[in-house]
Amino acid sequence: MKSGDHDIKWLDDPKLGIAERLYVPLILSGLTTTFRHLVNSLRGRYVTVSYPEEEPQIDNPLIYRGVHRLNRDERGRVKCVACFMCATACPAHCIDIVASESPWPDRDKYPQSFVIDELRCIFCGMCEEACPVDAIELTSLYNLTGRSREEMVFDKEKLLSVFDRTKDQEPMQSTQPGEAV
Amino acid sequence: MALLFGAARHLDSCVFGFAVIPFGSVIPTNFGVEGVQKPIQLVVAPGVNVGVVYVLAVSGIAIYGVLLGGWASNSKYSFLGGLRASAQLIAYELPMGLAVLGVVAASGTLDLQAIMTHQAADGWYVLLQPLGFIIFVTAALAEAARLPFDLPECEQELVGGYHTEYSGMRLLLFLLTEFLHLVTAAVLIVILFLGGWHLPWITGWTDDVGWLGAFLRIFVLWAKVLLVVLFFMLVRWSWPRFRYDQLMALAWKIMLPLGMVNFVTVAVLDQVRLVWQLDGMGWTVVIGAVSWIICALALVVVGLATPRVADNRPLRSAVDLESHIGSRC
Numbered sequence: 001m002k003s004g005d006h007d008i009k010w011l012d013d014p015k016l017g018i019a020e021r022l023y024v025p026l027i028l029s030g031l032t033t034t035f036r037h038l039v040n041s042l043r044g045r046y047v048t049v050s051y052p053e054e055e056p057q058i059d060n061p062l063i064y065r066g067v068h069r070l071n072r073d074e075r076g077r078v079k080c081v082a083c084f085m086c087a088t089a090c091p092a093h094c095i096d097i098v099a100s101e102s103p104w105p106d107r108d109k110y111p112q113s114f115v116i117d118e119l120r121c122i123f124c125g126m127c128e129e130a131c132p133v134d135a136i137e138l139t140s141l142y143n144l145t146g147r148s149r150e151e152m153v154f155d156k157e158k159l160l161s162v163f164d165r166t167k168d169q170e171p172m173q174s175t176q177p178g179e180a181v
Numbered sequence: 182m183a184l185l186f187g188a189a190r191h192l193d194s195c196v197f198g199f200a201v202i203p204f205g206s207v208i209p210t211n212f213g214v215e216g217v218q219k220p221i222q223l224v225v226a227p228g229v230n231v232g233v234v235y236v237l238a239v240s241g242i243a244i245y246g247v248l249l250g251g252w253a254s255n256s257k258y259s260f261l262g263g264l265r266a267s268a269q270l271i272a273y274e275l276p277m278g279l280a281v282l283g284v285v286a287a288s289g290t291l292d293l294q295a296i297m298t299h300q301a302a303d304g305w306y307v308l309l310q311p312l313g314f315i316i317f318v319t320a321a322l323a324e325a326a327r328l329p330f331d332l333p334e335c336e337q338e339l340v341g342g343y344h345t346e347y348s349g350m351r352l353l354l355f356l357l358t359e360f361l362h363l364v365t366a367a368v369l370i371v372i373l374f375l376g377g378w379h380l381p382w383i384t385g386w387t388d389d390v391g392w393l394g395a396f397l398r399i400f401v402l403w404a405k406v407l408l409v410v411l412f413f414m415l416v417r418w419s420w421p422r423f424r425y426d427q428l429m430a431l432a433w434k435i436m437l438p439l440g441m442v443n444f445v446t447v448a449v450l451d452q453v454r455l456v457w458q459l460d461g462m463g464w465t466v467v468i469g470a471v472s473w474i475i476c477a478l479a480l481v482v483v484g485l486a487t488p489r490v491a492d493n494r495p496l497r498s499a500v501d502l503e504s505h506i507g508s509r510c
Contacts, residue, residue, distance in 0.1 A: 021484040031416070034415050
């Protein structure tokens with residue numbers, strides 16, 4: 001390992017200013033923050049979200065990592081080309097793809113079955129990053145529940161239906177293959 | 182057996198301290214006991230005139246509890262946790278001792294009850310020795326292993342520290358001790374620096390009290406203790422934890438010199454007062470102001486002397502050197 005190596009990015013800590021080095025101002029500002037929250041909670045402005053009575057606000061649905069969906073292209077077909085990149089990238093090994101020859105001329109393969117075990121998934125978003133055609137995406141649906149384990153294993157139809165449910169609120173991040181936002 | 186022994190040592194280091202800690206001032210002389218002419222002190226072991234030394238000595242036992250507890254677990258991680266914890270406790274005992282020394286020098290007594298009476302008459306030591314107060318509070322936080330210094334069992338980073346292998350009632354002994362340490366520390370802060378049972382214009386300042394005054398003093402003392410505990414709780418949710426090297430650097434490179442500065446300041450100012458007979462309220466205010474200025478100056482000097490970055494990674498030059506040597510071997 002050389003420090004001049006281009007693969008190594010050296011990040012230096014920000015220099016401490018006089019307030020940081022004197023300890024006391026920062027200590028006081030930390031206490032002020034806590035005290036402000038204390039006073040706010042006494043005045044009825046709570047930080048705590050009373051889920052499920054109250055729905056949490058998701059700041060940016062496009063970067064939230066919730067339930068997966070399989071995107072459809074403009075003709076309504078599954079966008080996936082069964083390249084196995086997501087299944088390879090998945091650290092939890094929760095994606096199971098069976099590929100077969102594509103009935104359409106624009107690609108060689110398509111997923112005959114595409115199964116994600118949502119109980120095994122750790123919602124890291126690496127499948128989304130690995131996908132070369134932006135077919136798999138994580139939505140902002142966070143309240144995933146089920147009555148059995150089998151129910152939580154999502155097949156292709158279910159993943160496509162998640163897309164149908166969420167496509168209006170969360171537009172696809174790209175419409176062309178390989179064109180990521 | 183050894184497991185229980187470690188946990189029990191840890192607990193009684195805390196409980197023993199309460200033997201000499203007053204939980205109020207005195208109850209009136211006319212209490213009704215035949216032949217008792219002195220006011221009766223509200224303390225388990227009254228008249229222990231080495232109270233401060235006793236409390237420090239007993240809280241020193243806590244180190245044995247932690248060390249034995251970790252060692253007895255027969256697990257290398259618990260043992261390392263115990264070593265870490267005892268190193269921290271030993272490191273912070275010194276600045277704590279120095280801060281207490283300032284109080285003892287100013288009041289001229291080791292009796293906790295007398296220290297409170299002295300403050301009631303002369304002014305709280307938090308106003309007269311601000312530096313000592315800051316050092317004592319910091320060291321007390323570290324001794325009680327509260328959050329900015331809770332490295333013995335930082336729950337987000339370690340599984341458990343020295344009490345990883347414990348469960349049930351023995352774990353309870355450790356956890357109980359932790360909270361008891363918090364209360365002991367708060368009581369000591371209140372007694373040594375925040376005037377104990379004294380509240381200006383309300384509780385009076387001599388041993389001459391009626392029943393109302395006696396109960397009022399108990400109430401004032403424990404109200405102060407609860408406020409200090411509340412402060413400790415707020416601290417817990419406010420400040421991030423130190424890294425271990427920062428913890429040690431703070432104890433040995435910052436708190437210890439500051440403790441020296443505090444003690445010398447107190448001793449010199451005390452001597453100045455004694456030699457030039459500077460009695461009276463006005464001079465107390467002047468002395469207090471001088472110590473506040475010295476406190477501010479000491480903190481500024483310490484702040485300017487600390488390194489500009491909080492980074493402990495190897496230097497780039499060291500990495501280059503290492504790879505250079507490595508490639509030649």
